Amino acid sequence: MKLTTPYSRYRSYEAENAVLSGRASVTAGKQGKYCSNDAYVGYVGGSGQGAVTFSDVTVDKAGRYTVRIYYVSGEPRSLKVDINGSYVTTLDNLYANKNDWSGIRAVNLEADLREGKNTIRLYNDRGNAPSLDRIAVAIPEEKVVGDVDFNGRLQVADLILTSRYIRGMIGFSAEQFRTADLNGDGTADVFDLIRYRHLLTS
Structure with a gap:
């Protein structure tokens, strides 16, 4: 039997491939060894007003989606989220373990996305934000009518x-x-x- 949750598929977007502004910059190699693709974006927020903008977050139809943000931070930090040009929320107290600047953690938020491409901007205009590894959008499993063995096909x-x-x-x-x-x-x-x-x- 195929065991799934309603959100068992994720579409990921790497921070190092996003549009960086301010002092935001990529750290790769050994320092990013626990991140996907061995890289993350640091210097987000702070005095350099660093920001990471994912400009091609794509979904097949408009609706409410779970967006998971993977980050690195050894102290509590905040992250602001804009979607399609509008402020959505501030995520506070983002950190893994005290003084751990290599471990990865993730936080989820529920977001309304439109059909096609969306823009998600992560920043902090009032302090330092955590470093960012990637984001992932949960894509709902499409239910197949009559599929009682849950293998994704009617047979x-x-x-x-x-x-x-x-x-x-x-x-x-x-x-x-x-x-x-x-x-x-x-x-x-x-x-x-x-x-x-x-x-x-x-």
Whole structure:
């Protein structure tokens, strides 16, 4: 059985490939060994007003998404977030362990993104921000109608499993039951099997 969460896929964007402004700069190699691609962007915020702008954060349709920010900081720091030119939130107390300037931590925020490309700007105009490794946008898994074995495809195996459930030979989880109820009438029965056959042969 394929075990997934609603957000089991992430689309990542590296900070070192983003648009850097102010004193923000890339640190690579040995110092960035715990970061993806062995690199991160430091000097974000502070007197140099460093900022990291991800200008091509792409989603297939407009909606609310989980955005995960991976960062490095050995002391509590704050990070401001703008999306598509508008201030969204300030994330406070971002740090891993005291004086740990190599360990990676992540923080999530919920953000409204529009279809196509979006711009996410990370900065701090009132102090030092943590160094940034990357961001990742959670992409929801698309549910397949009738896919009771959760392998991402509707197959004869799903029909067989549902038939066995209806005959009392096996049990279903609550999610499997909802998936098998193709008619949406609150039960899984022979009418759903008819619907299965129609979907499999159409």
